[in-house]
Amino acid sequence: xxxxxxxxxxxxxxxxxxxxxxxxxxxxxxxxxxxxxxxxxxxxxxxxxxxxxxxxxxxxxxxxxxxxxxxxxxxxxxxxxxxxxxxxxxxxxxxxxxxxxxxxxxxxxxxxxxxxxxxxxxxxxxxxxxxxxxxxxxxxxxxxxxxxxxxxxxxxxxxxxxxxxxxxxxxxxxxxxxxxxxxxxxxxxxxxxxxxxxxxxxxxxxxxxxxxxxxxxxxxxxxxxxxxxxxxxxxxxxxxxxxxxxxxxxxxxxxxxxxxxxxxxxxxxxxxxxxxxxxxxxxxxxxxxxxxxxxxxxxxxxxxxxxxxxxxxxxxxxxxxxxxxxxxxx
Numbered sequence: 001x002x003x004x005x006x007x008x009x010x011x012x013x014x015x016x017x018x019x020x021x022x023x024x025x026x027x028x029x030x031x032x033x034x035x036x037x038x039x040x041x042x043x044x045x046x047x048x049x050x051x052x053x054x055x056x057x058x059x060x061x062x063x064x065x066x067x068x069x070x071x072x073x074x075x076x077x078x079x080x081x082x083x084x085x086x087x088x089x090x091x092x093x094x095x096x097x098x099x100x101x102x103x104x105x106x107x108x109x110x111x112x113x114x115x116x117x118x119x120x121x122x123x124x125x126x127x128x129x130x131x132x133x134x135x136x137x138x139x140x141x142x143x144x145x146x147x148x149x150x151x152x153x154x155x156x157x158x159x160x161x162x163x164x165x166x167x168x169x170x171x172x173x174x175x176x177x178x179x180x181x182x183x184x185x186x187x188x189x190x191x192x193x194x195x196x197x198x199x200x201x202x203x204x205x206x207x208x209x210x211x212x213x214x215x216x217x218x219x220x221x222x223x224x225x226x227x228x229x230x231x232x233x234x235x236x237x238x239x240x241x242x243x244x245x246x247x248x249x250x251x252x253x254x255x256x257x258x259x260x261x262x263x264x265x266x267x268x269x270x271x272x273x274x275x276x277x278x279x280x281x282x283x284x285x286x287x288x289x290x291x292x293x294x295x296x297x298x299x300x301x302x303x304x305x306x307x308x309x310x311x312x313x314x315x316x317x318x319x320x321x322x323x324x325x326x327x328x329x330x
Contacts (some may be wrong), residue, residue, distance in 0.1 A: 014264030029290030066269030067129030074140035080234035115227025119220035144246035164239030202269025
């Protein structure tokens with residue numbers, strides 16, 4: 001096997017082109033403005049990306065299974081509300097570490113329960129994941145608006161600032177949380193029986209059933225784990241913003257889908273890796289920060305993201321045609 005083929009097999013065929021494009025983006029913005037490669041800007045990017053990254057991980061596994069989770073933003077926010085409720089019961093700003101641990105556990109439980117409920121409906125009722133997650137999104141949004149009366153909940157203990165704004169050996173704590181989650185996702189998908197089942201279900205759920213896999217249990221687990229990572233994102237958002245609101249991060253929903261597709265996740269399920277998705281997230285964050293530094297309209301980054309996705313799809317089509325011709329020629 002050639003070295004190029006070995007690298008592609010280890011990292012994924014999408015990784016090297018994405019790394020090349022990431023280099024082009026960094027080079028272009030570093031030439032456009034001297035502020036881009038400064039420590040302050042890179043640090044700002046490292047603080048901003050993790051919330052989007054965590055939500056993207058929550059979207060990734062359902063897509064791998066051939067589904068979709070449109071409720072991730074509101075799962076994160078309802079989990080954040082559960083966290084805030086417990087902390088307020090223990091005195092809000094005066095709450096201690098024990099109260100935070102209890103609040104975090106309840107937040108994770110709320111996220112997992114909402115995900116498991118979606119997974120159960122998809123698995124046992126046979127409803128389409130888009131419809132199920134859309135219904136859950138509407139339910140959680142309405143529930144959150146009812147509980148908060150459309151307002152914010154704030155007043156958290158001071159030590160939570162470390163989770164949202166602190167650093168450890170120079171690395172932002174939110175970024176550490178995202179890296180740990182991404183590593184766990186990679187190991188789960190590539191080294192565990194559940195990960196194997198996720199790919200099998202996404203490739204062909206009927207064939208997976210005939211091969212003896214418990215596909216219904218796999219689907220429930222997929223959406224439950226997605227809910228857990230949404231809860232982690234909700235906790236980080238609460239620490240970042242020092243408040244919880246139902247609409248926090250609402251604009252990120254479609255960006256998570258964009259990041260998954262840019263990272264080579266097959267929209268029909270069954271194929272994809274975590275590393276290319278992480279690189280796609282860095283590219284999107286770099287585009288957003290670079291455009292902001294050069295004074296571009298904040299909405300332009302959204303247009304650029306969409307144009308980038310179209311370009312990636314076009315390049316993949318060209319690459320696929322070229323590979324097919326090469327195989328035909330040999």
